[in-house]
Amino acid sequence: MKKFKNLNLILLSFLLAFSMSACSSDDDAGGDGWSSGSSYYMKAKIDGTDWVASEESVDYDDVYAVLEGEYLLIAGETEDKSITIAIGNYSGPGTYYVGQNEDDFGAMAYYEINTDHFWSNNFSTQELGDLERGKLVVTSDNGDVIQGSFNFNAYNPNGSPSVINITNGEFRSFFVSNWGE
Known part of the structure; x- marks a missing residue:
């Protein structure tokens, strides 16, 4: 049970560590998926409003995936x-759930950088928020x-x-091969 309560912290740590180390001034030059004009994206409706992160749109936008053993981060x-x-x-293409029981090992999160607000869906938030399970289809x-x-x-619980x-989330991302180096 403790692993589920710490999942938000793990997820946030991965996100912050990777976002600070993933980009550098030479990221746009290589053939590793970071080039401008690529077709990597993540898009969704956030409370009904369209949102898109795409390597084609703005230099700041990032889309990436990391696979370490059975742990997948997108x-x-x-x-x-x-x-x-x-x-x-993670074990390959298929349907994965997070949220309502101990078999749903994972988390999905939304973070507003400017306001430092963080919302998540995982096993521990289910106990607080009575949410539906999150669904990922690879x-x-x-x-x-x-x-x-x-x-x-x-x-x-403290957000507004x-x-x-x-909803309507879609993604296409490359795997980062040198994560953590």
């Missing part, structure tokens, strides 16, 4: 918002690129509003 970031999906039992994964869809309701609805 993230999309813009200048002021981010969506992060973390699955602890439709393809060739080892270089991962693609799929997602939706979740994220909860923050306390629940954020993330």
Whole structure:
């Protein structure tokens, strides 16, 4: 049970550590997926409003995926918002859930960078917010690129509003091969 209560902290730590180390001034030059004009994106409706993080749109935007063993992290970031999906039992294309029982090992989160507000959906927030399970569907994964869809309701008991609805989520991302180096 303790691993679920710490999942928000783990998710936030991964997100912050990776976002601070993933980009550098030479990221736009290589053939590693960071080039401008690529077709990597994450998009969703956040409480009914369209949101897109795309390598084609703004230099700041980032879309990336990390796979360490069975732990999958997919993230999309813009200048002021981010969506992060973390699955602890990833085994390839298929449907994954987070939220209502101990088998749903993972978390989905929405973060507003400018306001420092954080909403999430995981096992421990279910006890507080009575939310539906988050759903990630991985439709393809060739080892270089991962693609799929997602939706979740994220909860923050101190947030305003306390629940954020993330719907119609889609992503196409490359895997970062040198994460942590």
